[in-house]
Amino acid sequence: MRLLLLFSLSLFLTSFYSQKVTLSGSVKDKTNGEDLIGVNVLVKELPGTGAASNVYGFYSVSLDPGTYTIIYRFVGYQTIEETITLNEDMVKNMELAPESAVLEEFNVNAEKDDENITSNEISTIKFNPKEIETIPVLFGEKDVLKTVTLLPGVKTAGEGNSGFFVRGGGADQNLILLDEAPVYNASHLLGFFSVFNSDALKDINLIKGGMPAQYGGRVSSVMDIKMKEGNSKGLSMTGGIGTISSKLTIEAPIVKDKGSFLISGRRTYADIFLRFAPDTSIRDSRLYFYDLNLKANYNISDKDRIFLSGYFGRDNFSFGDSFGFDWGNATGTIRWNHIYNNKLFSNTSVIFSDYKYRLNIGAAGFAFGSNIRDWxxxxxFQWFANDKHNVKFLA
Structure with missing residues (x-):
């Protein structure tokens, strides 16, 4: 009944704005086909009028019929200006090319007095995983959670602990999502590293207060992390050999410009060196963790796209046959994006998360384990009513 009322409201308001025409579409990276989040789509003739692409790269702008200059602008990418004549609804998909330039001069502008009122994202910090590469890290391992603790209002839970406190909240009061799936234990190696391989990540969003309703309400904070979709233009490989671990990421198209996949793995190898120890008990010990990120997407049609993503990671520590413990996370997400029309966008998700912990004391014959599993x-839905109203609702 609720869903029927929402659709009825949508049809009524759509008819109310029927005198306007709508420009909609998606924005992608020209080099690898990744969706670009937060691209500004501006109307040159109407200052203050425009839209921003959502987390799937979709945008929608409603205007009076006429001729306009549309500006597509995103930090680190070439700005595109196109003059179009809108006499009826139009779908325009764009690809922006990365750009690096030397700035000759720049202006520093202060925010308006009412900026904190007009903005609909309160206490929200967004940053790109590429920003992590410039920050010195322990043993050369780039770490998302360690970088987050450098932000204002965020404090580390202590050395050897990947947890964090946000404005006085507890470490267990933070919701951590990876492609919408909750991650219950985000630490590796007793807390020295997090479970997030930065090579597989695309977008990181930390909300420190006023959490939106779609997250279900949280006491302290929400960290929403999105994985890359994969390169839909061609095969690409990245990797590295570090002091603690080595990693490899492979991206390639399933069908060029229609679908792609990503496989990213990371593993430590301290246990390999233990095999050379003279003591037998040490030689038989295990000391390692691994991560495996998988993601695939495919455009079924111009209005339908499916995503399949998963994460698998585990820590394994044991001292011979006398003592050992291990833990790990497994997540999976199936998503279906559908564009009903040039104003209504929907996302349907089935989410799985599983966390397991096990402790063995061989000498005493004692074993203990626990796990959390949920579906x-x-x-x-996201409804682009007009250039000033963007409505999100859940059913």
Whole structure:
């Protein structure tokens, strides 16, 4: 009944704005086909009018019929200006090319007095995983959670602990999501590293207060992390050999410009060197962790796209046959994006998360284990009513 009322409201308001025409579409990276989040789509003739692409790269702008100059602008990418005549609804998909330039001069402008009122994202910090590369890290391992603790209002939970406190909240009061799936234990190697391989990540969003309703309400903070979709233009490989671990990421198209996949793995190898120890008990010990990130997407049609993503990671520590413990996370997300029309966008998700912990004391014959497993179904809509109203609702 609720869903029927929402659709009825949508049809009524759409008819109310029927005198306007709509420009909509998606924005991608020209080099690898990744969706670009937060691209500004501006109307040159109408200052203050425009839209921003959502987390799937979709945008929608409603205007009076006429001729306009549309500006597509995103930091680190070439700005595109196109003059178009809008007499009816139009779908325009764009690809922006990365750009690096030397700035000759720049202006520093202060925010308006009412900026904190007009903005709909309160206490939200967004940053790109590429920014992590410039920050010195322990043993050369780039770490998302360690970088987050450098932000204002965020404090580390202590040395050897990947948890963090946000404005006085507890470490267990933070919701950490990876492609919408909750991660219950985000630490590796007793807390020295996090479970997030930065080579597989695309977008990181930390909300420190006023959490939006779609997250279900949280006491302290929400960290929403999105994985890359994979390169839909061609095969690409990146990797590295570090002091603690080595990693390899492979991206390639399933069908060029229609679908792609990503495989990213990371593993430590301290246990390999233990095999050369003279003591037998040490030689038989295990000391390692691994991560495996998988993601694939495919455009079924111009209005339908499916995503399949998963994460698998585990820590394994044991001292011969006398003592050992291990833990790990497994997540999976299936998503379906559908564009009903040039104003209504939907996302349907089936989410799985599993966390397991096990402790063995061989000498005493004692074993203990626990796990958390849950399934979630989520249906959310995003309605671009006009250039000043963007409505999100869940069913």
């Amino acid at each position: 979630n179904f989520k249906q959310d």
